[in-house]
Amino acid sequence: MAITLADLAREANVDASTVSRALNGRAGVRKEIRERVLDAASRLHYRPNLVARELVTGKSNAIGLLVSDIRNPFSAEVARGAEDAAYRAGHDVVLCNSDLDPVKQMRYFFSLLDKRVGGIVMNSVASLSRVDRKRIASSNTPVVLLSVEPREHSFSSVTCDNERGGYLAGAYLAGLGHTVVAHLTAAVHHSNLEGRWRGFARAMRRVAPRRKPVLLGGAHNSRGGFEMAQQLLKKYPEVTAIFAGNDAIAFGTARALHMAGVRIPDDISLIGFDDIEPASIMQPSLTTISQPMYEIGSAAVEILIGRINRNDGVPEHRKFDVRLIERESCRELPAAPSARGLSGERASPAEVRA
Amino acid sequence: MAITLADLAREANVDASTVSRALNGRAGVRKEIRERVLDAASRLHYRPNLVARELVTGKSNAIGLLVSDIRNPFSAEVARGAEDAAYRAGHDVVLCNSDLDPVKQMRYFFSLLDKRVGGIVMNSVASLSRVDRKRIASSNTPVVLLSVEPREHSFSSVTCDNERGGYLAGAYLAGLGHTVVAHLTAAVHHSNLEGRWRGFARAMRRVAPRRKPVLLGGAHNSRGGFEMAQQLLKKYPEVTAIFAGNDAIAFGTARALHMAGVRIPDDISLIGFDDIEPASIMQPSLTTISQPMYEIGSAAVEILIGRINRNDGVPEHRKFDVRLIERESCRELPAAPSARGLSGERASPAEVRA
DNA sequence: CTGAAAGCGCTAACAG
DNA sequence: CTGTTAGCGCTTTCAG
Numbered sequence: 001m002a003i004t005l006a007d008l009a010r011e012a013n014v015d016a017s018t019v020s021r022a023l024n025g026r027a028g029v030r031k032e033i034r035e036r037v038l039d040a041a042s043r044l045h046y047r048p049n050l051v052a053r054e055l056v057t058g059k060s061n062a063i064g065l066l067v068s069d070i071r072n073p074f075s076a077e078v079a080r081g082a083e084d085a086a087y088r089a090g091h092d093v094v095l096c097n098s099d100l101d102p103v104k105q106m107r108y109f110f111s112l113l114d115k116r117v118g119g120i121v122m123n124s125v126a127s128l129s130r131v132d133r134k135r136i137a138s139s140n141t142p143v144v145l146l147s148v149e150p151r152e153h154s155f156s157s158v159t160c161d162n163e164r165g166g167y168l169a170g171a172y173l174a175g176l177g178h179t180v181v182a183h184l185t186a187a188v189h190h191s192n193l194e195g196r197w198r199g200f201a202r203a204m205r206r207v208a209p210r211r212k213p214v215l216l217g218g219a220h221n222s223r224g225g226f227e228m229a230q231q232l233l234k235k236y237p238e239v240t241a242i243f244a245g246n247d248a249i250a251f252g253t254a255r256a257l258h259m260a261g262v263r264i265p266d267d268i269s270l271i272g273f274d275d276i277e278p279a280s281i282m283q284p285s286l287t288t289i290s291q292p293m294y295e296i297g298s299a300a301v302e303i304l305i306g307r308i309n310r311n312d313g314v315p316e317h318r319k320f321d322v323r324l325i326e327r328e329s330c331r332e333l334p335a336a337p338s339a340r341g342l343s344g345e346r347a348s349p350a351e352v353r354a
Numbered sequence: 355m356a357i358t359l360a361d362l363a364r365e366a367n368v369d370a371s372t373v374s375r376a377l378n379g380r381a382g383v384r385k386e387i388r389e390r391v392l393d394a395a396s397r398l399h400y401r402p403n404l405v406a407r408e409l410v411t412g413k414s415n416a417i418g419l420l421v422s423d424i425r426n427p428f429s430a431e432v433a434r435g436a437e438d439a440a441y442r443a444g445h446d447v448v449l450c451n452s453d454l455d456p457v458k459q460m461r462y463f464f465s466l467l468d469k470r471v472g473g474i475v476m477n478s479v480a481s482l483s484r485v486d487r488k489r490i491a492s493s494n495t496p497v498v499l500l501s502v503e504p505r506e507h508s509f510s511s512v513t514c515d516n517e518r519g520g521y522l523a524g525a526y527l528a529g530l531g532h533t534v535v536a537h538l539t540a541a542v543h544h545s546n547l548e549g550r551w552r553g554f555a556r557a558m559r560r561v562a563p564r565r566k567p568v569l570l571g572g573a574h575n576s577r578g579g580f581e582m583a584q585q586l587l588k589k590y591p592e593v594t595a596i597f598a599g600n601d602a603i604a605f606g607t608a609r610a611l612h613m614a615g616v617r618i619p620d621d622i623s624l625i626g627f628d629d630i631e632p633a634s635i636m637q638p639s640l641t642t643i644s645q646p647m648y649e650i651g652s653a654a655v656e657i658l659i660g661r662i663n664r665n666d667g668v669p670e671h672r673k674f675d676v677r678l679i680e681r682e683s684c685r686e687l688p689a690a691p692s693a694r695g696l697s698g699e700r701a702s703p704a705e706v707r708a
Numbered sequence: 709c710t711g712a713a714a715g716c717g718c719t720a721a722c723a724g
Numbered sequence: 725c726t727g728t729t730a731g732c733g734c735t736t737t738c739a740g
Contacts, residue, residue: 004717015727020719028725050468051408052717056732060405062448062469070437071430080425083451092465094416095449097437111446114404115416222631251635258637277576281605283612283637358733369711374735382709406733410716 170203225252435651524557579606
């Protein structure tokens with residue numbers, strides 16, 4: 001059916017091994033022969049059987065990308081960055097959706113090993129048991145995480161500076177005069193979201209040392225945001241500003257506020273995290289912390305490929321900067337009758353873009 | 355390193371071929387031996403080397419998914435449906451982003467063939483030259499298209515009923531009294547979008563036989579929608595309703611209208627196509643035609659796997675139904691001073707969901 | 709029912 | 725520089 005190395009060898013009157021050398025640009029092939037081979041190859045439209053090559057080299061040119069759900073715009077953006085980087089390096093990416101389900105995650109992981117992928121980029125290993133994480137670590141397949149799991153020394157990681165992002169959000173709201181604030185985040189352990197909360201809490205401590213932000217945990221998606229916001233309105237009506245752990249949560253929050261007749265930003269200010277596309281489309285447009293999702297994806301793959309090629313076990317860590325995107329969903333808190341004496345302390349909005 | 359069939363054979367005191375038969379559940383293996391093998395396999399944590407298997411069988415258990423851009427929510431939703439269906443069938447999917455660039459598309463296609471994927475799901479072959487399409491068709495690798503290319507008899511296809519969707523949009527706007535309308539669509543040949551236009555034009559012909567809708571073509575994304583809307587406002591200010599070829603175009607349109615101080619739906623009604631998530635988030639929420647993107651993805655893969663298994667060359671075609679999702683972006687046209695005598699003819703909104 | 713042998717298409721020593 | 729040989733890990737005849 002398809003034409004093989006042996007066919008080329010016959011055609012060019014050389015041995016198959018010579019054809020292999022010529023095609024792979026190995027040194028030590030007479031120019032004339034190389035040309036004869038290359039000519040035959042293009043004449044016969046030769047295409048190497050990668051499966052055969054993989055079998056002998058023991059590595060495929062594929063990398064695994066294990067995200068929670070590609071429909072999540074964050075994952076999609078990361079995936080595109082990853083795929084572009086892989087394409088540049090001549091690799092291809094096999095896509096897996098784990099829904100963060102530990103069972104699926106492990107099943108995918110091993111199935112990727114079965115096809116001898118060169119390495120794997122995955123969201124997080126936080127939902128996995130200790131033994132599963134050990135299994136992954138001891139697989140000798142390079143792994144790049146999109147979150148930082150402090151205990152795991154063998155994994156590389158690429159993240160944004162979540163802590164600073166949370167801090168920026170807090171400082172911004174504080175700068176607008178808000179002191180009675182809430183944070184809506186994930187119920188489960190999620191290191192990226194936790195970093196955001198830490199930074200936010202730190203910023204708020206500076207302006208309201210004795211009043212802790214309200215902290216609610218739920219599903220870290222639009223529905224979760226909707227439910228958490230409803231709960232918040234009922235139990236903490238005094239809150240004047242909300243920091244959502246990500247934009248999806250913010251969308252759900254906005255919908256709940258809208259339905260309850262609470263206006264954004266007039267009654268409550270809202271700030272998100274990620275800067276996915278709908279953030280600029282919604283009305284009012286969402287002020288949010290932007291992280292370079294595409295670059296995170298491409299950096300993850302670049303690190304992965306570097307590790308594959310060097311074949312050392314040394315993990316790399318990369319942390320991207322974040323910035324505040326000021327839009328329309330936050331506004332200055334009108335001065336309350338009782339002076340709060342904070343005017344001098346207001347943080348200035350850091351980097352701001354239209 | 356990894357443990358192989360031969361290892362199991364030694365461990366279970368049988369030949370490798372017997373191990374193979376036992377593991378693959380082939381008939382004709384004594385129960386006792388089968389158990390001995392299975393036991394050894396689980397004891398040694400045996401995992402088959404899929405690459406080796408693929409080399410001998412000539413087919414990998416992977417399928418290719420060639421979309422224009424995974425960041426497009428339509429593609430992401432399709433991809434998730436596709437991946438889930440593949441997972442159920444024990445296949446995995448390698449993701450490629452072509453940007454509809456013919457060169458990238460062909461490069462990806464052949465690179466997928468090089469790894470002997472069982473089949474390929476791709477957006478469309480409309481941007482390809484005739485010879486390239488022939489090359490794809492003659493590759494003997496099953497292909498499922500997400501658009502219907504009337505000339506290509508060898509490809510399967512899965513689409514929604516674009517023509518009916520366009521008709522629904524037109525009938526709905528007509529039912530609200532709109533007769534001076536515009537359609538914003540792609541500049542390039544795009545069979546899905548063309549079907550929508552055909553249906554829309556047909557619906558409008560019934561209420562305004564002599565007034566053709568304004569038809570503008572541009573980039574079929576948010577930016578294109580923005581630009582086309584600006585052009586529309588300048589050249590055709592009399593238009594009272596816009597049908598956008600997809601939701602992304604509608605988002606750009608909404609932004610342009612907003613910036614020009616034109617209110618939706620008070621001044622202009624807007625209807626989209628796809629029903630991607632931001633459609634329900636934007637303010638006002640977008641009335642749109644919904645197509646089952648997830649099901650389209652999973653159906654495409656199911657058809658593909660069916661064709662792979664049957665190994666016949668018979669293409670299948672599947673067309674999904676669409677429905678109108680009525681939200682807030684359209685409103686009835688106030689009766690003009692000059693009676694138009696159309697009241698009896700208004701189409702009723704077909705299927706409507708909250 | 710099981711073993712022996714061959715081979716998928718390629719790369720990688722090792723000789724010459 | 726080129727050919728010979730061996731083998732990656734598996735499946736699949738074909739005998740026994």
